[in-house]
Amino acid sequence: MARIAAGSQRSLAELIARHGRGLQSFAARYLGNSSDAEDVVQDVFVTAWKNASRYDPQKARVSTWLYKIAANRCIDQRRRRFLRNFIGLDDLESDPASEAPDAEARVSDRQELSIVRDGIAALPQRQRMALLLKVVADLDVPAIAEVMGTSIGSAEQLLVRARRGLRDHVAASDGRERNV
Known part of the structure; x- marks a missing residue:
């Protein structure tokens, strides 16, 4: 995280490669929508990039820190989605099924x-x-x-x-x- 705080894009890319898939899976399952999950994960890494200097390895592992950011962003996203649905800005989410003929x-x-x-x-x-x-x-x-x-x-x-x-x-x- 110190290298990311110093501006190392390579270190950020390594962080994304190491934790991106797990964060994506977590967010998608929590939110029930892969598009929203992608937005959340991008926001997690932007937040990590901007706040890398604040990361304290004595308080938590990097993965724990990232999942805490993701958990908070997921909660925020669900609140936003609820409000959009409540005031009628979103239609029902579509989850197109791709059925094989012999499925x-x-x-x-x-x-x-x-x-x-x-x-x-x-x-x-x-x-x-x-x-x-x-x-x-x-x-x-x-x-x-x-x-x-x-x-x-x-x-x-x-x-x-x-x-x-x-x-x-x-x-x-x-x-x-x-x-x-």
């Missing part, structure tokens, strides 16, 4: 994935954030606590509750499908 087996997989995505989306914001930081960003509990600005015990509880909520959602969806 009957893939339909079941997509339905299961949809149930899991819906379950994650239904979680309270902090539980969803903790779960995605664990599963997508592969952060450990202390890093999740750091990113979320909470204690390790609270982060553990958020993960327990998120897993329970997701499990209950999937079980309820499975029961509805069987009763149909």
Whole structure:
């Protein structure tokens, strides 16, 4: 980060190469929209570039610092999207499906994935954030606590509750499908 603070574009490129894909995956899963996720990730790296001199390696690892920036930007993006939708500036998001002609087996997989995505989306914001930081960003509990600005015990509880909520959602969806 010191080299980035000194203006090294090569070091910034290395940072992007090392963390860009993980941040993109995290943001896309949190936001549910890859276009918004790209905007968030670009903003994360612009912020990292501008604030590299403020990074303190004694407080957090670089990855934890970046995910904290990403988490905050994702929350901001969801708020903006809510406000745009609330006042009618956005149409429904489109997620065009590209089905192959013989994709009957893939339909079941997509339905299961949809149930899991819906379950994650239904979680309270902090539980969803903790779960995605664990599963997508592969952060450990202390890093999740750091990113979320909470204690390790609270982060553990958020993960327990998120897993329970997701499990209950999937079980309820499975029961509805069987009763149909």
